[in-house]
Amino acid sequence: MSQDKPALFIDGGVVMNENVARAAEWRRLVAEFFQPLMGGDASTWEEANRITFARLESYLVHGPQGEQEFVQWYDTYRLRWLRGMAEFAGVACPLDDAACLELAIKAGDYITQRVESAFPGAADAIRVPHSAGFKLFTASEEHWRELDGYTRAMGVRECFRASYGSDLINQGKYSVDYYPRLFGHAA
Numbered sequence: 001m002s003q004d005k006p007a008l009f010i011d012g013g014v015v016m017n018e019n020v021a022r023a024a025e026w027r028r029l030v031a032e033f034f035q036p037l038m039g040g041d042a043s044t045w046e047e048a049n050r051i052t053f054a055r056l057e058s059y060l061v062h063g064p065q066g067e068q069e070f071v072q073w074y075d076t077y078r079l080r081w082l083r084g085m086a087e088f089a090g091v092a093c094p095l096d097d098a099a100c101l102e103l104a105i106k107a108g109d110y111i112t113q114r115v116e117s118a119f120p121g122a123a124d125a126i127r128v129p130h131s132a133g134f135k136l137f138t139a140s141e142e143h144w145r146e147l148d149g150y151t152r153a154m155g156v157r158e159c160f161r162a163s164y165g166s167d168l169i170n171q172g173k174y175s176v177d178y179y180p181r182l183f184g185h186a187a
Contacts, residue, residue: 039091052085059077108143112148
């Protein structure tokens with residue numbers, strides 16, 4: 001009887017995607033998504049994304065603190081992100097947290113599935129272990145929906161059994177509990 005191939009956990013940024021290129025794509029696609037929907041002009045939306053992300057970068061870098069749950073922490077980030085951009089762009093944003101969060105999620109889905117920031121050859125490199133029978137998963141600090149979108153944009157979503165963002169195990173990647181939870185969930 002043949003033994004199962006091992007699992008490989010692949011990070012989204014720095015491994016599959018080049019983060020500087022991804023940031024530029026996000027700015028472009030933020031404008032493409034929000035300008036027709038909420039008004040303002042495209043260049044203002046691009047700048048709004050750049051400024052707002054810079055303001056929130058420390059929040060992202062430090063991640064959830066202590067026993068704080070990732071999902072709650074990330075939803076707070078999404079609300080701050082969208083409201084910060086809308087304020088900079090001078091447009092109205094949903095006041096209701098649920099409506100604002102839903103819009104931020106829709107924007108993220110739209111953007112990540114269109115981002116063109118994969119390292120040259122990354123998609124082909126992912127297909128090699130997948131074709132050899134390895135079980136592939138993403139493992140990243142990002143939300144599973146974003147990882148799902150990035151792998152779709154790369155044309156390799158079907159290679160991954162699951163997109164493990166920190167939200168699926170409700171634990172930030174830099175916690176000592178992240179990998180034990182991830183491995184337990186992935187069996």
